[in-house]
Amino acid sequence: MRIRIVDAFTDRPFSGNPAGVLLLEGGTFPAAERLQEIAAEVNLSETAFAHPLPPGGTADWALRWFTPVAEVDMCGHATLATAHVLHTTGLATGPVRFTARCGILSATAHPDGSLTLDFPTSPLSEEPVPYGLADALGGDPVSVHGTGEHIGDLLVELRDEAAVRALAPDFAALATHSRRGVIATAAAEDPARGYDYVSRGFFPGVGIDEDPVTGSAHTALAPFWSARL
Missing domain, CATH: 3.10.310.10 (Diaminopimelate Epimerase; Chain A, domain 1)
Known part of the structure; x- marks a missing residue:
C-alpha cells in the first residue's frame, strides 16, 4: 500500500492544501471502516481513495474522500491531487472522469502541467x-x-x-x-x-x-x- 501526499492549489512544496492519495488495485473499495482508519492515520484534512473502473463506462475511476473522522460527499483539493497522481504516474493521459457520491467529476490536464476540474454547481x-x-x-x-x-x-x-x-x-x-x-x-x-x-x-x-x-x-x-x- 502506497500513500502519496500532494500539495494542491500551489506550485511550491509545503504550501497549498495537502491531501493523501491512495490508488487501490482491483475494482472495489475496502470496508468503509478500514478506509476511515487509514485516513485517521494519514491525518490530513482529506485522504482520497480511488480504484479503476472497466473501460467504456461513464467514468474511469471510482473516488471516495475521508477526513480523519468522517467520509464526505465532495472534496475539491483531494480530487485535484488524485488527478495529478494519475497523470504523473502515466495512469491517465487525457481527461479523467471520476464517479463519486456527488456524481461524475472530471479533471483535464494541460500542456503546462496545470489541471482543470469540472464540478457541478451547488444549489443555493x-x-x-x-x-x-x-x-x-x-x-x-x-x-x-x-x-x-x-x-x-x-x-x-x-x-x-x-x-x-x-x-x-x-x-x-x-x-x-x-x-x-x-x-x-x-x-x-x-x-x-x-x-x-x-x-x-x-x-x-x-x-x-x-x-x-x-x-x-x-x-x-x-x-x-x-x-x-
Missing part, C-alpha cells in the same frame, strides 16, 4: 440566520444560504473582507450549525488586487477546524458571487 437557498450562529462564527451575517445535499455547508456572507479575515470561531459551537461546515465570504475590498471575493472554510463537524483551501466550496461561492458582482 437563502435561509434565516440560525440562532447562535453569529456568536459561534464570531461575526454578524449579512445573509445565510444552504448549499444543497452534496456539500451540506452554510454559506455565510459578511459585511466586508476585513470581517472575514478577523473571524475567530468557537469551533465546538460552530459544529452544531451544519452537516459539513460553514463558508464565510465577502466581496473583495479592492478587486484590482486580482480577486473578486474572499472566503474561509470551517468544518469542525468533520474534524477540520479550518481548511487552508476548500475547492468544493467554490461550487457554491462561484454562483453566489457571479450573481452579485
